[in-house]
Amino acid sequence: MxxxxxxxxxxxxxxxxxxxxxxxxxxxxxxxxxxxxxxxxxxxxxxxxxxxxxxxxxxxxxxxxxxxxxxxxxxxxxxxxxxxxxxxxxxxxxxxxxxxxxxxxxxxxxxxxxxxxAARFSAIILNGCHVARYRAVQASNQLPGSLKTYYQGLVLGARNQNFYEQLSGVKQLGLIHLFSISGLHVTLFMAIVERSLTVLKRSKRLIEWLLLGLLPLYFIFTGGATGLLRAILMAEHRLLANRLGFKVESIDNFGLTLLICTLIQPALLMQFGNQLSFGLAFCLLFLNDVSFIKQTLLMNLVSLPFILFHVFEWHVLSLLSNLLVLPLFSVVIFPLTFIGGVMGLKFQLIAQFVNVLIGWFNDCLNGIATLPGMITFGKPPLEGLVIVFVLTLILIGQRGRTGWIKLTILASYVVMFMGIHLPMNGEVTYFDIGQGDCFLVREPFNRSVSMIDTGGRLNFKTPGFRKVTARSRAETITINYLKSKGIAHLDGLYLSHKDADHTGDTPVVLRNLRVDHVYVPKGMQQNPDFLKRVKGLISTNRIMPLQAGNQPAYSPFKVVHPFKPGLGENGDSMVLYCEMGNLSWLFTGDLDRDGEREIIRQYPGLKVDVLKLGHHGSKTSSDPEVLKQLSPKVGIISAGRKNRYGHPNEETLATLAKLRIPYFNTQVDGMITYTFRNHQTGSWKTFLKENR
The missing domain is CATH 2.40.50.140 (Nucleic acid-binding proteins)
Structure with a gap:
């Protein structure tokens, strides 16, 4: 089958x-x-x-x-x-x-x-391991701050909601692999068992047979990650070979382990963590006879294609951090975490002492990560990464002159970097962020990069429950996409009005991207709620109020609304007009029908090719007479699936049908992108249609 x-x-x-x-x-x-x-x-x-x-x-x-x-x-x-x-x-x-x-x-x-x-012995053992892990996690919740995070992540394979926030430095410096329970942890686990039983004067033969049985239980107890399965299977093969009296070569052990893991999980190598785990383990087989510094350098070079393909950025201090942290981690931090976690459950003083030490270590990594050196490389083409990965493998295996290989690898990365950062295509992209607006307008060669609105969650707190802060869609969708395009800088962030589904993720964008100016409808720069949201993230002299008739220097947009100052309500929405890719565009925020009619009174000759329908397709916007005058060739609706407001409204859809205006809708089309080259008409793509 x-x-x-x-x-x-x-x-x-x-x-x-x-x-x-x-x-x-x-x-x-x-x-x-x-x-x-x-x-x-x-x-x-x-x-x-x-x-x-x-x-x-x-x-x-x-x-x-x-x-x-x-x-x-x-x-x-x-x-x-x-x-x-x-x-x-x-x-x-x-x-x-x-x-x-x-x-x-x-x-x-x-x-x-x-x-x-459970009736079967195997089920009793399996359930027992899960129960033991549950009790260990519950007990460890008593541990203080940093010790709790490290102990649960390193020893129990458990990660809480704020794991990546607490270990931001570990993540940015490329050290997160240390928290993937795998080879290091198996080695230390086996060492603890061996030394404990040796003290009790048990024979090596008995110890090896016990380890053969204990390692699968350790796999279940620590969460059952595939990287751990690889390390355990390789250890099991070595132990079994010792007991049966034959020698197993490392490369054969690796191949057999990969085969078994693939049979268990056929899509194994499609996942980032598994690619790193098996890729690094394979290369280590050929690096036993080189110095630690050279080994670390080559291992970083091996991991770089995988990191760039999945994460899109790399910190120049990653190599130095690995050189300094790896020995310290295996010799000091991991044993300290284990001892502090186990003994700290009974002796609070030990837990507090170890927590301080680990806290210093974690703060140091977080501090290093804030230093300049983060390179937003972008997502290279798969073909290019395959080439540099193969060249890296040749470099590892080559013992003679390797200058040409190093130069070719460097040249390949430079070519990919330039291709990403100087794209010939421009784009207008409507992100699917659920109920909200967020759009990217980028000219060819990145002459200007602008974002309109940021999206944001509408939080409806449930009384009696603890409030939980989930990762924003700006992080998981828009910023992720920008970084995949090599973009870490916005010339302008344009906020149509103050509502959370348009500006709620502004702080996240300002923390993760360099933003030259934030543009708001005139009057909103004095709104206390808005100022509180961006306080400390951008200076007030870079928040620029705009009204109809304004066009900031070097901006692709002309403002056609508001005509008077407001506080950033729907009726004050900033409406932007631009011409790009041989089309004219209008972005309307949540402007109501009165505001739409005011625009066509002030600009009676205004026509557009692409219209972002106001207020997510609500019937309070998209006045039929306004649509007739604007005569758009394409309408865009940005709305969340099964949203509580019923957007887009049937009345709006009926108006579009009557006026024969075709439209895209993020609810059914997902991300909508128009790509073009200089002075040429471009083409439309919708993510869900392209990826069905």
Missing amino acids: SFNHHQRQLRLEPRENATLRLQVQPDQIDLVGNQLRLTGKLPNHAKVTAIYFLNDPQEINRFTSVSTTVNLMIVGDISEPLQSTNINEFDRRRYDEQSGILNTIKINEVQRITPVK
Whole structure:
């Protein structure tokens, strides 16, 4: 039976209000605010993820008290995992499918929770490991700050919601691989077991047999990451070879491990972490006889293509950080974390002392990461990365003259960098950020790069639940896309008005990108709520108020609204006009019909080719008479799926149909992009149509 056929058998057909029994391990239940998130198995052994929105704070105890393997009898809506809708956005559906998760369930009701009594020995052991891990994570929540984060990440393979924020320096300096439980951790685990049993005067033969049984349990206990599976299988092969009296070559061990891992998870090498894990492990086989400095340099060179393809940027201090931190980490930080975590649960003084030391270490890394040196490279073409990766492998294997290889690698990176940073194409892109607006307008060769609005979440707090700050869509979608294009600088950020779905992510954009000026509708620069949002992120003299008739220097936009100062309400929306790619464009914010009519009174000859429909297609905008005068060839609707406002309104869609105005809608089209070259008409692409 093929893997794909097996997947089709496990996949459930989407349906609503299905009654299902779901087996869940206690360490796979996560409560975030009022959202219960979990991973479990159906009776046919299909893995699913599920989410349940709690309405009553009293329900919290019902789930936080689950400390053993349970069956949940639920009623829920079955669907496929969410698909990405923007270029270079994290694709949850693909990632879940590669991990064997083929369905998502939105739980409407949890009817009952019953403990599972396993009958088979293997199930008893499996469930016992998950229970032990759950209890270890719960106990470690008592640990202070930095020690808790390091202990849970390094020893238990558990990461909380703020993991990447707390370890921002580790991430930016390319050290996050240290928190992927793999070879280093297996080596230390085996050393602890061996030394402990040697002290008890147990024979080497017995110790090796015990390790053969303990390593799979360690795999389950630490979260079961694929990188860890690789390290454990390679260790198991060596132990088994020792016990059976034959020698296994390292390259054969690696090949057998890769084969087994691929059989278990066929899409293994499609994931960034696995690419790094196996790529670095493979190259290490050929670097045992070189100095530590040269080994670190070559390992960084090996990892660079993978980092640029997935992360798009690289810090010049990464190499130095690896040289300094790797020895310190394995000799000091990891053992200190382990001792502090284990003993700190009983002796608070030890926990506080270790927490201070680890806190200093983490603050030092965060400080180094803030130093200049972050290069936003962009996403190179896959073909180019394959070439530099192969050349790097040749460099590792070559023992003679390697000057030409080094020069070719350097030249390849320079050519890719220039191609990304001096693109011949310009673009106008409407991001799919849910209910909100965010657009990119970029001229060829990046002569000007502008963003209109930032999007932002509309937070509707559930009373009685702790507020949770999720990663913004600006980080996961828009900034991610910009960095994939090598863009870390905006000439102008244009904010149409103050509403959170247009400007809520302004702080995130200002923290992650260099912005020359922020342009707002006149009067909004005095709005206290807006000023509070951007305080400390940009000087007030770079916040430029605009009104109709203004056109900032070197800006592609002419302002056609507002005509008088306001506070940034819908009716004060800044409306921008530009000509680009042989088309004329109008971006209207949330302007209402009165404002639209005022524009055509003041600009009676105004015509546009592309119109961003006001207020997400609401009936309060898109006046039929205004649309007749503007006579757009294309309309754009930016609105969230299943939004609570019913955008776009049926009345607006009927008006478009009557006037025969075709339109794109981010709800169904995802990210919408118009690309063009100088003085040439371009072409339209919609992400979901291109990626069905």
